Amino acid sequence: MSAALFKRLVRFVPKGNPAATLIGEPADAALDVGVAVRAGQSVLVNVFGGASVLSPGAPTGATETIGKLLSPLAQSEVGTIRCIGLNYKNHAAEVGMALPEMPTVFLKPDTALTGPGEVVLPKLTQVDNCGDYESELAVVIGKTAKNVSEADALDYVLGYTACNDVSSRTSQLNQSQWCFSKGFDGACPIGPTIVSKDVIKDPSTLHVRGLKNGKVLQDGGVDDLIFAVPKIVSFLSQSTTLKPGTVIITGTPAGVGMGRTPKETLQEGDEFSVEILPHIGTLSNTFVNEK
Template sequence: MSATLFKRLVRFVPKGNPAATLIGEPTDASVDVGLAIRQGQAVQVNVFAGASVLAPGAPTGAVETIDRVLSPLAQSEVGTIRCIGLNYKQHAQEVGMALPEVPTVFLKPDTALAGPWPENVVIPKLTQKDDCGDYESELGVIISKTAKNVSEADAMDYVLGYTACNDVSSRTSQLNQSQWCFSKGFDGSCPIGPTLVSKDVVDPSALRVRGLKNGKVLQDCGIDDLIFSVPKIVSFLSQSTTLRPGTLIITGTPAGVGMGRTPKETLRDGDEFSVEILPHIGTLTNVFKNEE
């Protein structure tokens, strides 16, 4: 199915059928799905025939109400999550680093994938030891078809759409190591959602991302502050490397991360963090719980 045949998709469990996982498009084109669900509001969805956002099929005519919204992609669909570090000009300034000349890439395993509220995100025991849990509000890009050696000019032909992400990080481990895969790859450290928005609906440079901890705005930046654009990132990652359908790329975080603030902000047991990307995508909310 072409991305042009949908605007926004959600993957969800419907009310009255906890064993089912459905794909569909919210009946209200303007509803912020994540925010509405967190506030206990009913969100209705036009159900599609497919079982995956990668092949959603056509509308069936059925309408269901969301009981639980899930990550747009299943863990089995993402492969290895590709991540871009230090990709906002303001963020580079706040951490005192020069702008990179090529994208900085690290990986998260598929076990890092998590979904929106009510799925909790666990603060690992290692992170709890010195209170170093941090948030990173990010735009996520989902690949639609196999990409390899793609040019920057053709890169958008391989993009299915966009979602919101939180690159949850353990800063002590990150700063003690030259590689970031361990410190950012803990189970559940990459919640995404609540919607997948078609690339044909929005220009990513027109989006704005905010990060809110317990309702307090800590990050607020236009995605036009990116150092490396979405086409540049997709092209770069595909060089001599196969990106399969469902590959998730998270594109970096703007200024305002916890370790860059005075005093520092950290994620603790019971904290609620929201990544808001408007228009269209909506609000990804998670409550953080200590690993026991």
């Protein structure tokens, strides 16, 4: 597998064939696939022969239209999702916390992974309306990494996508560990595309926005990270094997709901979009209550 085999991939169910799952490159290289699919537009994809973004194969010459846009990776491919907390300077300032001296790490289970579309708000989150959003850049590991240096860290990256670190704040603030409050089923949507590291050579040039029902609530550059992507990958790999498919979410910029006055929360019927430009596009999710 080589990242150079692709520039930008989607994983999707083709229109008219709900039993199939395909991998391919959007035919329009400039299209924000998430926005287009959300708007009901027909999005044409050049199909690759592989069954996974980890081994996409080569273009087959066939084209298909997206029927349903999926997470770039399946749950079975990611293992445990590695997460970095409090990693933007402006976010630390808004919540009144000192800058950490080393990355703060927590985990999400693979069952938290989902893609664009519907996300379920847990019953525990509904009790006191404490659902929150966190727009984040996600890094996908492409080859086994262990004890890698910062200088070599990006060699182990397959590509980048967008993520919403959906959080239940009451549980988070009442516990010293965050795995429970951020690990509910569906609490880690990613997408809409995975973009090769050969396209995004410097992830610090990316820009992240978070929009709730069309209103911009988060707006920041990845260059505001306390610990940059090479540092994060290197740190997480120390004495620890990061397998291909490992997803690393890198922290959120200022503007989270708990830091705003008045507070913003996620409720049934809300739509939240994470936009990362250029290249990656917009991950959109609508929220429904767990019954």
